[in-house]
Amino acid sequence: MLKNFVTPDLYPAMPELFLLVMSCVLLLVDAFLGRAQRWITATLTLITLAGCALITYQTMDGQVVLTFSNMFVDDLLADFLKLLLYFSVIIAIIYSRDYLAARGLDKGEYYLLVLYATLGMMVMISAAHFLTLYLGLELLSLSLYALVALDRDSSRATEAAMKYFVLGALASGLLLYGMSMVYGATGTLEIGGVAQALHLGVANKTVLVFGLVFIVAGIAFKLGAVPFHMWVPDVYQGAPVPITLLIASAPKLAAFAMALRLLVYGLFDIAEHWQNMLLILAVLSIALGNLAAIAQSNVKRMLAYSAISHMGFLLLALLSGTVGPDRHYALNAYSSALYYVVAYVIMSLGAFGMILLMSRAGFEAERIDDFKGLNRRSPWFAAVMMVLMFSMAGIPFFIGFFAKFAVLLAAVDAGHVAVAVFAVIFSLIGAFYYLRIVKLMYFDAPEESAPIKASPDMRFLLSVNGAAVALFGLFPDALMSLCTYALLRSL
Amino acid sequence: MSSFLLSLAIWIPILGALPVFAAGEHKPLVRWTALAVALAGFAVTLPLYFGFDPSQAGMQFVEQRPWIPRFNVEYFLGVDGISVLFILLNSFITVLVVIAGWEVIEEKLAQYMGAFLIMSGLMNGIFSALDAVLFYVFFEASLIPMYIIIGVWGGPNRVYAAFKFFLYTLLGSLLMLVALLWLFLESGGSFNLLEWHQLRIEMLPQMLLFLAFLVAFAVKVPMWPVHTWLPDAHVEAPTGGSVVLAAIMLKLGAYGFLRFSLPIAPDASHYFAPLMIALSLIAVIYIGFVALVQADMKKLIAYSSISHMGFVTLGFFLFNALGIEGALVQMISHGFVSGAMFLCVGVLYDRLHSRQIADYGGVVHTMPKFAGFLVLFAMANAGLPATSGFVGEFMVILGSVKVNFWIGLAAATTLILGAAYTLWMVKRVLFGPVANPQVAALEDINAREFLFLALLALCVLAMGVYPYPITEVMHASVDNLLKHVAVSKL
Numbered sequence: 001m002l003k004n005f006v007t008p009d010l011y012p013a014m015p016e017l018f019l020l021v022m023s024c025v026l027l028l029v030d031a032f033l034g035r036a037q038r039w040i041t042a043t044l045t046l047i048t049l050a051g052c053a054l055i056t057y058q059t060m061d062g063q064v065v066l067t068f069s070n071m072f073v074d075d076l077l078a079d080f081l082k083l084l085l086y087f088s089v090i091i092a093i094i095y096s097r098d099y100l101a102a103r104g105l106d107k108g109e110y111y112l113l114v115l116y117a118t119l120g121m122m123v124m125i126s127a128a129h130f131l132t133l134y135l136g137l138e139l140l141s142l143s144l145y146a147l148v149a150l151d152r153d154s155s156r157a158t159e160a161a162m163k164y165f166v167l168g169a170l171a172s173g174l175l176l177y178g179m180s181m182v183y184g185a186t187g188t189l190e191i192g193g194v195a196q197a198l199h200l201g202v203a204n205k206t207v208l209v210f211g212l213v214f215i216v217a218g219i220a221f222k223l224g225a226v227p228f229h230m231w232v233p234d235v236y237q238g239a240p241v242p243i244t245l246l247i248a249s250a251p252k253l254a255a256f257a258m259a260l261r262l263l264v265y266g267l268f269d270i271a272e273h274w275q276n277m278l279l280i281l282a283v284l285s286i287a288l289g290n291l292a293a294i295a296q297s298n299v300k301r302m303l304a305y306s307a308i309s310h311m312g313f314l315l316l317a318l319l320s321g322t323v324g325p326d327r328h329y330a331l332n333a334y335s336s337a338l339y340y341v342v343a344y345v346i347m348s349l350g351a352f353g354m355i356l357l358m359s360r361a362g363f364e365a366e367r368i369d370d371f372k373g374l375n376r377r378s379p380w381f382a383a384v385m386m387v388l389m390f391s392m393a394g395i396p397f398f399i400g401f402f403a404k405f406a407v408l409l410a411a412v413d414a415g416h417v418a419v420a421v422f423a424v425i426f427s428l429i430g431a432f433y434y435l436r437i438v439k440l441m442y443f444d445a446p447e448e449s450a451p452i453k454a455s456p457d458m459r460f461l462l463s464v465n466g467a468a469v470a471l472f473g474l475f476p477d478a479l480m481s482l483c484t485y486a487l488l489r490s491l
Numbered sequence: 492m493s494s495f496l497l498s499l500a501i502w503i504p505i506l507g508a509l510p511v512f513a514a515g516e517h518k519p520l521v522r523w524t525a526l527a528v529a530l531a532g533f534a535v536t537l538p539l540y541f542g543f544d545p546s547q548a549g550m551q552f553v554e555q556r557p558w559i560p561r562f563n564v565e566y567f568l569g570v571d572g573i574s575v576l577f578i579l580l581n582s583f584i585t586v587l588v589v590i591a592g593w594e595v596i597e598e599k600l601a602q603y604m605g606a607f608l609i610m611s612g613l614m615n616g617i618f619s620a621l622d623a624v625l626f627y628v629f630f631e632a633s634l635i636p637m638y639i640i641i642g643v644w645g646g647p648n649r650v651y652a653a654f655k656f657f658l659y660t661l662l663g664s665l666l667m668l669v670a671l672l673w674l675f676l677e678s679g680g681s682f683n684l685l686e687w688h689q690l691r692i693e694m695l696p697q698m699l700l701f702l703a704f705l706v707a708f709a710v711k712v713p714m715w716p717v718h719t720w721l722p723d724a725h726v727e728a729p730t731g732g733s734v735v736l737a738a739i740m741l742k743l744g745a746y747g748f749l750r751f752s753l754p755i756a757p758d759a760s761h762y763f764a765p766l767m768i769a770l771s772l773i774a775v776i777y778i779g780f781v782a783l784v785q786a787d788m789k790k791l792i793a794y795s796s797i798s799h800m801g802f803v804t805l806g807f808f809l810f811n812a813l814g815i816e817g818a819l820v821q822m823i824s825h826g827f828v829s830g831a832m833f834l835c836v837g838v839l840y841d842r843l844h845s846r847q848i849a850d851y852g853g854v855v856h857t858m859p860k861f862a863g864f865l866v867l868f869a870m871a872n873a874g875l876p877a878t879s880g881f882v883g884e885f886m887v888i889l890g891s892v893k894v895n896f897w898i899g900l901a902a903a904t905t906l907i908l909g910a911a912y913t914l915w916m917v918k919r920v921l922f923g924p925v926a927n928p929q930v931a932a933l934e935d936i937n938a939r940e941f942l943f944l945a946l947l948a949l950c951v952l953a954m955g956v957y958p959y960p961i962t963e964v965m966h967a968s969v970d971n972l973l974k975h976v977a978v979s980k981l
Contacts, residue, residue: 375599375602375643379512379602390635395631395632395634395635395661396627396628396629396631396632397628397632401628401631402559405562405624405668405672406562408668408669408672409562409672409675409676412669412672412673412676413676417669417673420669420672421666421669424665424666424668424669425662425665427665428658428661428662428665431657431658431661432654432658435638435654435657435658438638438639439642439650439653439654442639442642442643443642443643443649443650443653476559477557477558477559477560477561480559480561480562481560481561484561
C-alpha cells in the first residue's frame with residue numbers, strides 16, 4: 001500500500017497548513033494562559049492570520065495549480081478571496097475585542113474557533129473536489145454553530161445556535177445529496193471532471209438536473225437567499241454581535257466561492273437550468289429582504305434582512321452570465337458578482353463594527369433607536385455610519401452604488417431588463433430603512449448622552465473602514481479591475 | 492486652454508467643506524471659512540463665463556480622462572452655452588446662502604455650511620458632466636446633503652418632508668439608471684453623452700427611454716402631477732435649503748431634458764410633445780390657481796415655482812429657438828427671483844417665526860427697506876417688464892404663439908395669475924394697518940440682509956433691462972440643439 005503513496009505537492013496549500021499548525025500551537029499555549037494573559041492568544045491569532053496573508057501573497061503566481069490528487073486548487077481567485085478573508089477576519093477580531101472582554105466572552109475558544117472557521121473557508125475557497133468542498137463547509141459550519149452559542153448563559157444565543165445547527169445540517173444534507181446525484185450522473189467527484197463529463201454529453205441529464213436542484217438549495221441556504229433564509233434573521237439577532245459580525249462578513253466570500261466552484265466551474269454546461277433557479281431565488285430575496293427590513297426595530301435583524309436582499313443582488317449577478325461555449329463569455333457577470341460580494345463584506349464589517357462601537361459593558365446597542373442623536377454624541381462616527389448606510393442603499397459616491405451598478409449592467413446585458421427594473425424598484429424601498437437610520441442619527445435628539453468610548457485602534461480601524469467605503473466609491477476602478485483580473489486568470 | 496476650471500468649480504466647494512467641518516463649534520471661524528470657500532468657488536466660475544466663446548456651439552473647457560476604464564466611464568467635463576450659466580448661477584447662489592445663514596443658524600453651524608458647500612460642488616458636477624455615469628453619480632449624490640439639510644434644520648414636519656423628497660426623487664433617478672445601462676450596451680460600450688446624441692435608436696426604445704428620462708426629470712422639475720413633494724420640502728426646509736432647492740435643484744430636471752431627452756430621443760420627444768405641452772400648461776394654469784389660495788407664504792412661492800417651471804418645460808417642447816431660449820432665460824431669472832422671494836420670507840420668519848400670511852400685515856410701516864425689496868421681487872415674479880421675470884415669459888409666449896395661438900393664449904394667463912397671487916400676498920403682508928403688536932415691533936433689515944437682497948435685486952433688474960449678455964451665450968448652443976433635434980434618428 002505505502003509503496004504507491006506519492007507525497008502531494010504541499011506548496012499550494014501552504015497557508016492552510018500554516019494555519020492548521022498555528023492553531024494547534026495556540027490550542028496548547030492557550031491552555032496555560034489565564035484571563036489576564038488572553039491578549040497573548042489574541043495577538044497570536046492576529047499574527048497567524050497576518051502570516052497566512054504573507055504566505056498567500058508570496059506564493060501568488062497566477063497559475064492554476066491542482067494538488068492532493070486534484071482535490072485542491074490554488075488559483076488567483078483563491079488567493080484573492082483568501083487575502084480578503086484574512087483581512088475581514090482580522091478586522092472582525094479587532095472590532096470584537098473590547099466587546100468580548102467586557103462580557104467575559106474573550107475565551108481561548110473564541111480565537112480558536114475563529115481560526116478553524118477561517119481554515120474551513122480557505123478549504124472551501126480552494127476546493128476542486130466535492131469532498132474537499134464539503135469538508136471545508138462542515139469545518140466552517142461546525143465552528144460557527146459553536147461560536148453562536150459562545151455566550152452559553154444566554155438562552156437566545158443557544159436557541160439561535162440550535163436553529164442554525166438543525167437547519168445548517170439539513171442544508172448540508174441537501175448539498176451532499178445533490179452531490180451524490182451529480183456523482184451518479186457523471187461518475188466523478190472532481191469538479192473539473194464533472195465539467196468534462198458534462199461537456200462530452202455522457203451524463204444522464206435527468207439525474208443531473210435533479211441533483212442540481214439540491215445543490216442550488218444548499219448554496220442558497222449558505223448564502224441566505226429566500227426561501228432558504230429562515231435562519232438568517234434569528235441567528236443574526238440571537239448571536240452575540242461579534243459573532244454576527246463574523247457570520248455576516250467572511251463566510252459570504254466562502255459561499256460565493258462555493259457557488260462559483262460548483263455552478264460555474266462544475267456545472268456550467270447546464271447553466272440555463274441553474275440560472276432559472278437562481279433567478280427565482282434572486283427576485284424573491286430582493287423583494288422579501290427589502291420589505292421585511294422595513295418592519296424591524298432591531299438593528300441586527302434589520303441588517304439580516306438587508307443581507308438577504310444583498311445576496312439577492314449577488315445571485316442576480318451570478319445568473320447573468322451569458323451562456324456560450326466558453327466561460328469567459330460570462331466574465332463580466334461573475335466579476336461583478338465578486339465585486340459585489342467584496343463590497344458587501346466591507347460595508348457589513350463597518351455596519352456591525354458600528355454596533356460594537358455603540359455597545360459597552362452592560363448595554364447592547366441593538367435597537368434601532370439606540371442610534372438616536374448619534375450626530376450630537378459623535379459627529380465623526382455618525383458620518384461613518386451615514387456613509388455605510390447610503391452605501392448599502394446604493395447611493396453614489398460610495399462603493400455600494402458601483403457594486404449595484406456593475407450587477408445591474410450585467411443583468412441588463414444578459415437581457416434581464418425587467419428584472420433590473422424590479423431590483424431597482426426594491427432598492428428604492430430598501431433606501432427607506434437605511435434612510436431611517438440616518439434620520440435617527442441626525443434628526444432626532446439622543447436618548448442618552450454618554451460619550452462613545454472605544455479603544456483607539458478600533459476607532460482608527462472603523463474610520464478607515466468608513467473611509468474605504470467612500471474612497472472605493474470615488475475611485476472604484478482599482479478594486480473592479482482586480483476582481484476581473486483574478487477571475488480572468490482563474491476561469 | 493485652462494481646462495481644469497470645471498474641476499475647480501466642482502471640487503473647491505466639496506473639499507472646502509472639510510475645513511469647515513473641522514472648524515466645528517468655533518462659529519466665527521466656520522462662517523468666515525465657509526464664506527471664503529464659497530467666494531473662491533464663485534471666483535473660479537467667472538473665467539468660465541468671460542473665457543467662454545459664444546460663437547461656438549460645442550463643448551468648451553473640456554476635461555476628459557478615464558475614471559473607471561473597466562466600464563469605459565470617463566471623468567468627462569465640459570460646458571456649452573446651455574450649462575455654463577447654471578454653474579455661474581449656482582456658485583453665486585451658494586455665496587448668498589452662506590451669507591443668509593450667517594447668524595440665523597444656531598445649531599450645528601459647521602455641518603449646515605458644509606452641507607451647502609458640498610451640494611454646490613455636486614450641482615456644478617451635474618451641470619458639467621458629459622459622461623452619463625458621472626452625471627448620474629452627481630445627480631443622485633446631491634440628494635444626500637439636501638436630505639440632511641431639510642431633516643436637521645427644517646420645520647416641525649421636516650422628517651416627513653425629507654423622506655418624501657429623497658424617495659420621490661430617487662424613484663425617478665433609479666429608472667433613469669436602467670435607461671443609461673441600456674444605452675451603454677446599445678452604443679457598444681460607451682457612456683459618452685456626446686456619442687449618445689449621435690446614436691440611432693428605433694422608435695419603441697426611444698419612447699421607453701423618453702419615458703424613463705421623463706420620470707426622472709419630471710419629478711425633479713417638478714411637473715404636474717408629480718409635484719407634490721416640492722411644497723412639502725420647501726415649507727419644511729430652512730431658508731437656505733429652499734433657496735437652493737428653488738434656484739438650482741429644480742433646474743436640474745429641466746437641464747436633464749435638454750441634455751438627455753431631446754437629443755437622445757428626438758423622435759420620441761416630438762411624439763410626446765403634445766403631452767408635455769399639456770402637462771406644462773396644466774402646471775402653469777392649475778398650479779397658478781392653487782398658489783392663489785395658499786395661506787402659507789413659502790407654500791405660495793413653492794406653487795409659484797412649479798407654475799414657472801411649467802413655462803420652462805413648455806418652452807422646451809415648442810422646438811423653436813424662442814421657446815428654448817426663453818425657457819433658459821426663465822430658468823435663470825427664476826433662480827434669482829424665487830431665491831430672493833424665499834430669502835424675503837426667511838427674513839420675516841427669522842423675526843416672527845411664522846410663515847402664515849395672516850400673521851402679518853402692515854409690515855411696510857416697520858420695515859420700509861425690506862418692503863421695497865419684496866415689492867420689486869414680487870413684480871419680477873409676476874413678470875413685470877424691465878424685470879428679469881418678464882423676458883423669459885415673453886419669449887416663451889411668443890414662441891408658443893408661433894406654434895399655436897391657443898397654446899400662447901393659455902400660457903399668457905400666467906401674467907394674470909402670477910400677478911394675482913404674488914401681488915395679493917404682498918398686499919396682505921406689507922400693506923394695510925399694522926396687524927398685531929409683533930409686527931409693530933419688527934426691525935428693518937440689517938446690513939447683512941440688505942447685502943444679499945440688494946445683490947439679487949441688481950441681478951433681477953440688470954437681466955430685465957439688458958438680457959443680451961445671457962442670451963448671447965446660449966444662441967449657438969440652442970441653434971445647434973434645435974438642428975440636432977430636427978433630424979430624425981430612426
